[in-house]
Amino acid sequence: MNMFGAFSAKAPNRMFAALLLGAIAGIAYAGIIPLVLAALADPGAFPGVRDNKAYVLGWEISNFGFAASFLGLCVLILLARTASQVILIRLSLDVSTDMRRRLYERVSSAPIAELEKVGMPRLVAAITSDVPMVVAGARLLPDLFTNMVTLVGMLGYLLYLNAPVFWFVMGCIGFGVVTYQVPALIARRYLVRARNHLDGLHESIRGLVHGAKELKLNDARREDYFRRVLAEAEHRVRDDGKTGQTVMRIAQNYGDLITFFVIGATAFVFVNYHAISRPELVGVIMALLYVTGPIAILLNFIPQIMMARIALRKLNALFARIPEEAVARDVAPRRDWQAMRFEGVGYRYLDDAGEAGFEIGPLDLEIRKGEITFIVGGNGSGKSTLAKLVTMHYQRLDGEVRFDDEVLGPANIAGFRQGVSAIFSDYFLFDRVLGREGAELKDEVDSHLVALGLAGKVEYRDGRFTTLALSDGQKRRLALVAAYLEDAELYLFDEWAADQDPAFKAFFYNAILPGLKERGKAVVVISHDDRYFDVADQLVVMEDGRITDRNLSGATLARARQVASQQHDHGRRVAPGPRPVDATVA
C-alpha cells in the first residue's frame, strides 16, 4: 500500500476529482504572471491611454479584457483549490477511519501468538501516530499537485520567454535536487530512528500507567523509573527527532536558497554572457520570483511526506507482522462433538528471531463433554499454554487435535472455537454482554447477578453493566456471568477462583462446575485449590511442559496435591473451612 493508494483505493472518483481540481488551480496559478506581463506590455494598461477602459461600480478599470481574465483566474483558483482541499479533507477523514478499521480487523483476525509477540505498545503507536501521519501526508497530495503544475507551467513560460534562461534554470534546479538528497537522506535516517523509538516510549508509558500504584509507594523507585526508563525513552525520541528535523530544515532552506541563487545568478551573471532585452529580463525575473512560491511549498511538504512514508512503512511492516490467521472464517459454531483429543500435541514459543523458547508436549489428553478436567502444576509448568491449545488460540505445531474423529485444521477451527467460553487469568471484562441482545437477556443477567452475589453492586441497564468499578473477585464473578450466558460447549477457567472468598470458591467448585457438567458441557479448570480436586473427573498434572499424570487415582491426587502445595508465590490458597454458601448463591 502506498500513500496515494490508500486514498485512491477508498474512493478513486473523489481522489481523481481532487487531483483534477488541484491541477486546474495549478494551471490558473501558472497563468497569472503571463497574464499580468501581457497586460503590462499592452498599451492600454498605461495611464493616459483612454482606450479599452471600463467603469465598474464607479471604479475606472484599465485594460478591461485582461482585468476580467485576471479576476476570472483568481476566482477559478479560489474555487478549484477550495473544492480540491475540501474533497481531500473529507476523504482523508474517511481514509483514517478506514485504515484504523483495517487495523482493528487485522488485530481481531490475527493469531493470538503473533499479537502477544507484537505487544500492545506497537499497536497503540500504529493507531495513534502512524495512521494520522500517513493521512496528513496523503492530504498534501492535491496541493503538491497544484504546485507542481504551477511550477511546470511557469517553467514552460520561461522556455517561451527565453530558452537559454530556461536551460540555465533547469541546470540549477537539477543541481539543487541532487545536492538536496544528501541532507534529506541524513534527516530520513534520524526520523526513522525517532519513529522506532516511539514504540519503546509507548511501552514505558504503559509501565507508568499500569505501574502507577507501585511507583507511588516508593519515591526512589519512581525516580529511577522516570530517570532510567521514561526520560531515556523520551530523550531517544526527542534527540533523533531534533537532529532529523534540524537537518531537514537545513535541507529545506538550502532548497529555498537555490531558487534565490538562480534569480541572482540570472540578474547579475547570466545577463553578461547572453543577450537579453530589459523587458525580457523583467519578465524572466518576475516568473522566477513567482516560481519561488511553489518551490518553497514543495520543499515544505517534503518533511511531512517523508514522515508519512516512514509511518506508512511502519504500518505495512505491522500488517506483515500480524498476518491474518489462515483459517476459514464465517463458519457456523460447531457443537456436534463429544470429545476433544490431543494426540502427541506439541507447541513451542518462538521469539522474533525464530528461536524456540519454552516447549510443551508431546501431550496426549482427552477432554470429554459432561466431565470436569482439572489441570494442575507448578508455576511455569505450561498450564496456561495448554489452556490456549485447548481453547484453540494456539495451534499445535506437532501431533494432532481431533474432535471425535474429525481432525482439527484451518477449515474447521473457527467453528469449534466459537463453541468455547474462557476466562483466562488475564481476562478482559467488557461492559456489556456481546453477541446477544433482547428483552430476555436482561432477566437472565439479573438472575445470574443475584446468584453470584452481585445484585445491588451492578445492574444490567440499557444493554450494559452500570459499573465495572468492582473488587477483583467481583469483576471475576461478572466475567463469569458473561461467560455463562454464552452457552458454550467447552468452558475453560484459568485460576478463576484464585481471588474469590471461601464461600464463592465453594460455590464455584460445588455448584457452578457441576452445573455445567450436568448440562453436558466440557469443563476445563486450571486450579491450585487442592481442597476441591475431588470435584474433577480427570486430573491432569503438568510438569515442565509435560503431562506427568492423568487420572484420578490416589497416586495422581497425591502428586497433584504435592505439586499444588509447591505454589508458594500465589498466596491465594483456600482458607480452611469455607463459610456456608448463602441460599441465594447456592
Ligand SMILES: Nc1ncnc2c1ncn2[C@@H]1O[C@H](COP(=O)(O)OP(=O)(O)OP(=O)(O)O)[C@@H](O)[C@H]1O
Ligand atoms: N507469550 C509467551 N511467549 C514466550 N514464552 C512464553 C509466553 N507465555 C509463556 N511463556 C513461557 O512458557 C512457560 C510456561 O508458561 P505458562 O503460562 O504456560 O505456565 P503456567 O503453568 O500457566 O504458569 P503459572 O502457574 O505461573 O500461571 C513460561 O515459563 C514462559 O517462559
